[in-house]
Amino acid sequence: MDAFSYVRPADVAEAVRAGGASDARYIGGGTNLLDLMKGNVERAGTLVDLTKLPLADVTPIDGGGVRIGALVRNSDLASHAEVRKRYPLLSAALLNGASQQLRNMATVGGNLMQRTRCHYFTDIGFAACNKRKPGSGCAAIGGFNRQHAILGASPSCIATNPSDMNVALAALEAVVRVQGPNGERRIAFEDFHRLPGDTPERDTNLAPGELITSIDLPANGFAAHWHYLKVRDRASFAFALVAVAAALDIDDAGTVRDARIALGGVAHKPWRARETEKQLIGKRLDADLLATAANAAVADAKPHRDNAFKMKLAPAAIVRATRIAGGLA
Amino acid sequence: MGSVAAIATCAALHEPAGAQARAASPSAARAKDIEPRQVRLNVNGRPHDLSIEPRVTLLDALRDYLGMMGTKKGCDRGQCGACTVLVDGRRINACLTLAIMHEGAKIATVEGLAGDRDLSPLQAAFVERDAFQCGYCTPGQLCAATALVDELRAGEPSAVTDLRAATKPEVTDEEIRERMSGNLCRCGAYPNIVAAIRDVATSDLSKHRS
Numbered sequence: 218m219d220a221f222s223y224v225r226p227a228d229v230a231e232a233v234r235a236g237g238a239s240d241a242r243y244i245g246g247g248t249n250l251l252d253l254m255k256g257n258v259e260r261a262g263t264l265v266d267l268t269k270l271p272l273a274d275v276t277p278i279d280g281g282g283v284r285i286g287a288l289v290r291n292s293d294l295a296s297h298a299e300v301r302k303r304y305p306l307l308s309a310a311l312l313n314g315a316s317q318q319l320r321n322m323a324t325v326g327g328n329l330m331q332r333t334r335c336h337y338f339t340d341i342g343f344a345a346c347n348k349r350k351p352g353s354g355c356a357a358i359g360g361f362n363r364q365h366a367i368l369g370a371s372p373s374c375i376a377t378n379p380s381d382m383n384v385a386l387a388a389l390e391a392v393v394r395v396q397g398p399n400g401e402r403r404i405a406f407e408d409f410h411r412l413p414g415d416t417p418e419r420d421t422n423l424a425p426g427e428l429i430t431s432i433d434l435p436a437n438g439f440a441a442h443w444h445y446l447k448v449r450d451r452a453s454f455a456f457a458l459v460a461v462a463a464a465l466d467i468d469d470a471g472t473v474r475d476a477r478i479a480l481g482g483v484a485h486k487p488w489r490a491r492e493t494e495k496q497l498i499g500k501r502l503d504a505d506l507l508a509t510a511a512n513a514a515v516a517d518a519k520p521h522r523d524n525a526f527k528m529k530l531a532p533a534a535i536v537r538a539t540r541i542a543g544g545l546a
Numbered sequence: 547m548g549s550v551a552a553i554a555t556c557a558a559l560h561e562p563a564g565a566q567a568r569a570a571s572p573s574a575a576r577a578k579d580i581e582p583r584q585v586r587l588n589v590n591g592r593p594h595d596l597s598i599e600p601r602v603t604l605l606d607a608l609r610d611y612l613g614m615m616g617t618k619k620g621c622d623r624g625q626c627g628a629c630t631v632l633v634d635g636r637r638i639n640a641c642l643t644l645a646i647m648h649e650g651a652k653i654a655t656v657e658g659l660a661g662d663r664d665l666s667p668l669q670a671a672f673v674e675r676d677a678f679q680c681g682y683c684t685p686g687q688l689c690a691a692t693a694l695v696d697e698l699r700a701g702e703p704s705a706v707t708d709l710r711a712a713t714k715p716e717v718t719d720e721e722i723r724e725r726m727s728g729n730l731c732r733c734g735a736y737p738n739i740v741a742a743i744r745d746v747a748t749s750d751l752s753k754h755r756s
Contacts, residue, residue, distance in 0.1 A: 218601045219601075220580045220599060220600075220601055221580065221600060221601060222580050222600060223583075223600035223644070223646055225647075244644075244647075246642075246643075247642055247643055247644065247647070248624055248639075248642050251603070251642050251643070251644070252623050252624055252642060255622065255623065256623075264600065264644075266644075266646075266647055268647060292636075292702070295702075295703065296700075296702045296703060301703070301709060305709045305710070308703065308709055309705070309709055312703060312704055312705040312707075313705045315728075316627065316727055316728025316729075317637060317690070317693070317694070317697070317704075317725055317728055318624075318627060318630055318637050318638050318639045318690065318728045319624060319639065319642075319728065321636045321637060321638050322638045322639065322642065322643060452723075452724075452727075453705065453723070453724050453727035454727040454728055
């Protein structure tokens with residue numbers, strides 16, 4: 218790794234001041250940042266260590282929801298009694314990510330900020346990567362692209378966001394609270410991550426120097442009808458080829474009142490299958506409805522040479538996850 | 547020849563970007579900060595005062611500065627688990643964290659698992675079950691498994707635990723394999739590693755959940 222200086226602020230204001238320098242980077246668990254710095258993909262003049270900030274609690278908030286401090290470790294959040302009980306979808310997604318060692322290090326703020334990436338991004342031996350070097354091209358388009366996006370991609374980038382946690386947070390419609398040089402703001406989860414467009418070097422809509430302080434969950438955790446399904450090349454410790462977070466609100470008559478279907482492994486950001494959701498709401502779940510609604514999720518999808526299997530895998534995974542969530546399986 | 551040329555090309559490609567990043571930074575104040583810093587690490591119950599740059603990982607601090615070679619450097623990228631150590635009782639990859647971030651923490655390595663005379667229960671079980679061949683991954687496997695037993699005792703779930711059930715996770719091979727997925731063994735000693743962990747975890751849970 219190239220040399221960098223290091224500061225360890227004790228409060229958020231001090232951290233935001235230090236993080237405002239153009240070559241400063243925040244570090245929480247460091248599991249993604251240090252990995253990328255070792256590969257000379259990321260660089261920092263100063264690392265601002267956030268781990269001593271008082272942001273490591275899970276607390277109730279007005280409206281019946283829960284506030285998750287940005288420094289809560291992924292493993293602690295997955296095991297947290299209140300989260301397991303009220304937001305089991307989030308626990309399940311977290312437990313499906315990485316290894317126990319990495320979950321013990323990784324913070325929830327850092328999980329949000331991990332780079333959307335592919336192997337051409339992480340290997341500087343490939344000259345073409347618009348995300349790493351804007352304007353240089355995309356080696357994945359026309360390269361080996363089994364892992365890559367089928368939805369929301371652009372001619373500049375087809376990388377996928379590898380987070381499992383993010384897929385659950387998209388389904389739960391979390392809100393990201395951030396503190397910046399100009400004060401605090403709240404960002405709806407949908408608006409936090411970006412599609413690549415022609416600026417794939419930007420994964421999120423955070424402004425320079427902004428610091429995530431918490432993730433706020435709304436009161437409804439869909440604890441009665443949920444499922445997280447991750448399909449990957451090996452049984453554990455691998456990124457998703459396709460992941461599905463399914464959350465349903467079903468009334469006593471069996472009618473779907475609300476449906477949240479979010480996908481991982483298919484796009485540059487956690488992907489809400491809005492059309493699928495729309496087709497489920499107001500209906501009773503059955504096999505025909507599910508098949509039609511699931512296929513709607515890939516109606517606008519564009520496969521590449523090695524990932525066309527996701528065109529079938531994604532709807533099949535939606536069907537299975539939704540069946541389990543709905544108590545049909 | 548070919549590979550030497552390739553390496554040279556990579557270095558040449560990388561250098562301008564690095565130089566650019568350095569040029570863009572406020573260098574005068576920074577150069578001072580990058581001087582080695584005094585860092586006290588508590589390893590296996592003993593304090594060690596080190597003079598290290600911020601970029602030194604916990605793994606390199608243990609091996610290169612403290613000469614504690616038990617913790618192994620495998621991939622150095624958080625994928626193999628050979629560098630697993632315990633920090634305040636939690637297992638982490640020492641390669642993906644900075645030593646300076648762990649001032650004041652209690653760090654335990656494989657050298658600290660045994661008592662003065664006796665092996666730890668897991669070390670004894672690894673011997674009993676022949677849970678290694680070359681042994682390179684073993685320190686990481688032992689540290690990870692030590693934490694695994696604590697996590698099971700605390701009832702912490704894994705990806706294969708039924709989250710809909712109110713019960714605590716049980717000691718099954720499926721649970722052990724999932725919970726040990728961050729530790730690779732190139733010799734393929736997995737069946738015996740699982741058996742050794744099963745012995746210790748089963749006995750531990752029967753003691754604590756009776």
